[in-house]
Amino acid sequence: MFMPEIVTLSALFEDELRDVYDAEIQIVGVLPKLLEAVNAGQLRAALETHLEETRSHILRLNQVFESVALRVGGTRCLGMEGILDEVAELMEEGGHEAVLDAGYIAAVQRVEHYEITSYGSLIAWAEILGYSDALPLLRANQREERAADAVLSDLARSSINLQAAAAGLQASEASLSPVN
Amino acid sequence: MFMPEIVTLSALFEDELRDVYDAEIQIVGVLPKLLEAVNAGQLRAALETHLEETRSHILRLNQVFESVALRVGGTRCLGMEGILDEVAELMEEGGHEAVLDAGYIAAVQRVEHYEITSYGSLIAWAEILGYSDALPLLRANQREERAADAVLSDLARSSINLQAAAAGLQASEASLSPVN
Numbered sequence: 001m002f003m004p005e006i007v008t009l010s011a012l013f014e015d016e017l018r019d020v021y022d023a024e025i026q027i028v029g030v031l032p033k034l035l036e037a038v039n040a041g042q043l044r045a046a047l048e049t050h051l052e053e054t055r056s057h058i059l060r061l062n063q064v065f066e067s068v069a070l071r072v073g074g075t076r077c078l079g080m081e082g083i084l085d086e087v088a089e090l091m092e093e094g095g096h097e098a099v100l101d102a103g104y105i106a107a108v109q110r111v112e113h114y115e116i117t118s119y120g121s122l123i124a125w126a127e128i129l130g131y132s133d134a135l136p137l138l139r140a141n142q143r144e145e146r147a148a149d150a151v152l153s154d155l156a157r158s159s160i161n162l163q164a165a166a167a168g169l170q171a172s173e174a175s176l177s178p179v180n
Numbered sequence: 181m182f183m184p185e186i187v188t189l190s191a192l193f194e195d196e197l198r199d200v201y202d203a204e205i206q207i208v209g210v211l212p213k214l215l216e217a218v219n220a221g222q223l224r225a226a227l228e229t230h231l232e233e234t235r236s237h238i239l240r241l242n243q244v245f246e247s248v249a250l251r252v253g254g255t256r257c258l259g260m261e262g263i264l265d266e267v268a269e270l271m272e273e274g275g276h277e278a279v280l281d282a283g284y285i286a287a288v289q290r291v292e293h294y295e296i297t298s299y300g301s302l303i304a305w306a307e308i309l310g311y312s313d314a315l316p317l318l319r320a321n322q323r324e325e326r327a328a329d330a331v332l333s334d335l336a337r338s339s340i341n342l343q344a345a346a347a348g349l350q351a352s353e354a355s356l357s358p359v360n
Binding site: 006007008009012015016019078080081085089093095099102105106109110112113114118125149153156157162164165167 | 185186187188189191192195196199257258259260261262263265266269273274275276279280282283285286289290292293294296297298300301304305308309329333336337341342344345347
């Protein structure tokens, strides 16, 4: 470990900024694979939009680094690594298309929530540190993460979960359903 | 991999339930160590309360398993493992007490947000599956996770972040602050 001691709030801000920067980069690496795995067209469209947004989040974070005179770069985000390992695990499993889609939505919402709270911390610290150029950029990223989470909730409740439940009924009729 | 294919929404519900059950158990393992590391009395008190709540979440989840006639048990939650690795990483670092406290709050809020969204998925699925005995238990857990997250946000904004920023000013005066 060659990390410096965290003596100041600005050092903590830098730590968290590098963490979320790496998280966004990890997401850009995984979303294209997930796009190939999802089944419902509406879900694919929502995730395609979010992939584009995620790329723009990285560009905004580049500006945040510049605004506080830090070199651009991430440090490995272990939290996002674990969350994305769960996405990968789900992609390796077989099952009914609509049921897997419901699972993908839940998995991506865990991604969104990690980012929503990380941006929340960064925003609170930027306010106190007077990082006025960074604030609108961080807020824009958080706003889009919240919106993406809401879109996925709506999609799950309005269609995907219902299709997944219907799949269960079909499976029951075909005696494929595990007893529970 | 000996996991069954996810053919039904009830099988997906079981997967997610075992994931969050393991997550809660992991949290109960880590929070006592974090309690030793935190500095501010108010933060320690908030985390002690949440440790007790987390133990009660596990008891409620036992009831959820029973209500849907599933054996009680978790499967390794990789997402929470990564998130808690970040807590451990922070505990290993040195720094100013108030700054580290601000970091601990952010790290625990990532824990809370993982659970808030996981319970959200479980609740949405339980509604469709007609798991009426499970619903109030899952909603109670989610409500306490949300409340814990709000308590931590308030604590950060009302005192810990300000103390952390003051620490930075002291550090600057002592010329210990990294240039940024």
